[in-house]
Amino acid sequence: MAERHINPIVKQVLELGPTLAFFVIYLRIKDAHFVIGGTSYSGFIVATLAFIPVLLIAMGVLWRLSGRLSRMQVLTALMVIVFGGLTAYLNDERFFKMKTTIIYGLFALILAFGLLRRQSYLQYVMGELLPMQDEGWMKLTRRQTVMFALLAIGNEVVWRTQSTDLWVKIETFGFPLALFLFLWLQIVLLQRYLIEEDTAGGD
Numbered sequence: 001m002a003e004r005h006i007n008p009i010v011k012q013v014l015e016l017g018p019t020l021a022f023f024v025i026y027l028r029i030k031d032a033h034f035v036i037g038g039t040s041y042s043g044f045i046v047a048t049l050a051f052i053p054v055l056l057i058a059m060g061v062l063w064r065l066s067g068r069l070s071r072m073q074v075l076t077a078l079m080v081i082v083f084g085g086l087t088a089y090l091n092d093e094r095f096f097k098m099k100t101t102i103i104y105g106l107f108a109l110i111l112a113f114g115l116l117r118r119q120s121y122l123q124y125v126m127g128e129l130l131p132m133q134d135e136g137w138m139k140l141t142r143r144q145t146v147m148f149a150l151l152a153i154g155n156e157v158v159w160r161t162q163s164t165d166l167w168v169k170i171e172t173f174g175f176p177l178a179l180f181l182f183l184w185l186q187i188v189l190l191q192r193y194l195i196e197e198d199t200a201g202g203d
Contacts, residue, residue: 006066014062015073016176022051023172030165044164045087048096052084070125072107079103097159100171101152108148111141136193140186147182151175 029043059077063069083099086092114121115138122144123137132140155175159167187194 004065004067006062010065011062014058014065018051018055018058019172019176021054022047023168025050026168039091041088041091042093044093044096044168045091048084048087048093052081055080072125075106076103093164094159097155097167100155100159100175104148104152104155108145108152111145111148115141115145130187131195132190133193133195136190139193140190143186144183147179151179 026044026047029046032043032046034041034043034046055077059069059073062073079099079102083095083102087094087096111121118138120134120137120141122141123132123134127137155171158170162170
């Protein structure tokens with residue numbers, strides 16, 4: 001399917017909506033317990049189960065409207081399905097919490113592998129959105145690799161030492177905000193490597 005233009009607001013809603021939906025569902029049922037098939041499940045696990053179809057529906061709509069899904073989106077969805085399924089099957093919330101560590105860790109390893117080959121896989125993914133010289137992409141990729149590694153470590157520390165409530169809040173708002181601010185700062189710091197598009201017409 002050919003890639004099509006999609007309203008940026010609609011795109012953001014489809015990308016961020018499932019995570020916010022999980023947060024809202026969790027807040028509403030976090031203290032409840034549900035007996036399914038003779039097994040008691042916490043509100044967290046039920047919210048996790050609800051999150052999976054919401055995410056898949058949102059991704060399906062996004063694919064239908066835009067004609068494409070990024071590799072990161074597909075990988076994230078696979079991790080959610082696998083670890084969300086394990087969480088429910090084993091009735092153990094730790095697996096869903098580990099998912100975030102594995103996603104950030106995989107991103108760090110993939111970028112690091114590219115760096116070893118003297119390539120910027122980040123440029124391959126984001127090059128059309130952010131025209132920049134190769135040297136700038138290599139610097140951004142090195143820094144982003146470290147950032148993903150720090151986020152993976154941070155998630156491990158949070159879920160192993162803090163309450164589920166705090167983890168859900170940091171997972172929903174803390175990590176995405178930290179990543180957004182980091183990328184914004186890097187764009188500012190790497191301004192000299194940005195490639196400005198030529199303006200049409202002459203004097």
